[in-house]
Amino acid sequence: MAEIKTKATKVSVDKFIKSVLDKQKQEDSYKLIDMMKKITKAEPVMWGPSIIGFGKYHYKYESGHEGDICITGFSPRKAAISIYVMCGLERNRELLKKLGKHKAAKACLYVKRLEDIDMKVLKELVVESVKYVKTKKW
Numbered sequence: 001m002a003e004i005k006t007k008a009t010k011v012s013v014d015k016f017i018k019s020v021l022d023k024q025k026q027e028d029s030y031k032l033i034d035m036m037k038k039i040t041k042a043e044p045v046m047w048g049p050s051i052i053g054f055g056k057y058h059y060k061y062e063s064g065h066e067g068d069i070c071i072t073g074f075s076p077r078k079a080a081i082s083i084y085v086m087c088g089l090e091r092n093r094e095l096l097k098k099l100g101k102h103k104a105a106k107a108c109l110y111v112k113r114l115e116d117i118d119m120k121v122l123k124e125l126v127v128e129s130v131k132y133v134k135t136k137k138w
Contacts, residue, residue: 006048006069013044013052017076025076028114032074032083035119039126040071051075051084057133071133072126080110085125087132095125 017029033044033052040054047053053070060066075082080103089096089104096104100117103110109125111117 006051008053008056008068008070009046009048011046011049013046016046016050016052020076022076022078024113025081028081029074029076031114031119032081035123036072036074036126039123039130042071044073045070047073050077053084055130072129080112081114083109083111083122083126085109085129087129091132092125092128095121095128099125 013033017026020026020029029052036054037044042055044052044054047070051070051073052075053073055071056068057071058066058068070084072086073084084107085092086107089107089109096102098118099109099121101111102117109122114122
């Protein structure tokens, strides 16, 4: 089985954020860190080269693939900020309708900047995601 690339590292979160060229994404990153720290009660940790994650859980799929990953997190990518919500966005369609300008995939929200979305709704989505991960039997 292939080695998992996305692992917790010792790289400085602050140093990573300061390397992001877009100043607005830097500011938004610090806002997300503040919110996610309060929700998870965990310190931010770099996962792989570009994900800022909070907490950790072990997963194991029916296929046998297993590993550790952050409970929630985000990545300030060039095109958009990727926000990882592990509960599956299908379960939260009503909240997504209220979120504001975003794109969504299976467990990921993409937003250009936080001012485009309702932060109370985002907080609710992250809270739901954290609860889901902590109560799911992997």
